[in-house]
Amino acid sequence: SSELTQDPAVSVALGQTVRITCQGDSLRSYYASWYQQKPGQAPVLVIYGKNNRPSGIPDRFSGSSSGNTASLTITGAQAEDEADYYCNSRDSSGNLNWVFGGGTKLTVL
Amino acid sequence: QLQLQESGPGLVKPSETLSLTCTVSGGSISSSSYYWGWIRQPPGKGLEWIGSIYYSGSTYYNPSLKSRVTISVDTSKNQFSLKLSSVTAADTAVYYCARHRVTIFGVAHSNWYFDLWGRGTLVTVSS
Numbered sequence: 001s002s003e004l005t006q007d008p009a010v011s012v013a014l015g016q017t018v019r020i021t022c023q024g025d026s027l028r029s030y031y032a033s034w035y036q037q038k039p040g041q042a043p044v045l046v047i048y049g050k051n052n053r054p055s056g057i058p059d060r061f062s063g064s065s066s067g068n069t070a071s072l073t074i075t076g077a078q079a080e081d082e083a084d085y086y087c088n089s090r091d092s093s094g095n096l097n098w099v100f101g102g103g104t105k106l107t108v109l
Numbered sequence: 110q111l112q113l114q115e116s117g118p119g120l121v122k123p124s125e126t127l128s129l130t131c132t133v134s135g136g137s138i139s140s141s142s143y144y145w146g147w148i149r150q151p152p153g154k155g156l157e158w159i160g161s162i163y164y165s166g167s168t169y170y171n172p173s174l175k176s177r178v179t180i181s182v183d184t185s186k187n188q189f190s191l192k193l194s195s196v197t198a199a200d201t202a203v204y205y206c207a208r209h210r211v212t213i214f215g216v217a218h219s220n221w222y223f224d225l226w227g228r229g230t231l232v233t234v235s236s
């Protein structure tokens with residue numbers, strides 16, 4: 001079982017805002033990073049740190065954190081945002097170990 | 110533009126050792142601030158971090174796999190490698206290599222993230 005918990009599936013109407021969450025004790029101490037994965041493709045980094053987007057990632061993607069929960073928000077979801085999303089962070093041991101959340105399947109209606 | 114490419118056998122027999130290599134092109138594997146990692150994804154399932162290595166050879170392994178995993182680096186070839194011993198069907202997965210970047214902020218705080226990924230290679234464990 002993962003130390004980071006995500007909802008298995010979330011849906012959003014086209015153009016609306018959706019929040020994907022990731023819960024875990026380690027998130028009280030460490031930021032999460034977020035990855036988008038489309039079928040048959042490798043994951044792509046979309047958010048890292050407090051709220052940083054790599055070059056090429058649309059500004060409709062943003063990140064936030066509060067307590068033991070990290071969130072990825074897509075403001076004005078587009079059809080191409082339909083994908084699996086994974087959070088990643090250090091585990092709660094204090095050692096340099098990393099864990100992924102179980103993933104959230106985002107459907108854009 | 111830096112790229113990563115996994116290579117190795119696509120079929121491994123149970124109880125044998127899985128061996129994969131990741132070749133880094135368009136940049137040096139010896140750059141500071143970068144570790145190099147392996148992540149896997151069983152068919153239809155989520156991502157699992159296997160381990161990461163620095164160009165000096167310093168390694169970090171997933172505790173659940175540590176007894177079976179060895180990650181090594183060859184800076185002369187700009188490659189790093191994964192060996193997973195005593196494999197079973199449960200080790201069937203797409204294996205990805207990735208650049209594991211660390212950035213420092215504040216006092217003794219760091220962000221770690223996988224900012225570049227290879228395309229992945231499917232390894233099937235079967236007799």
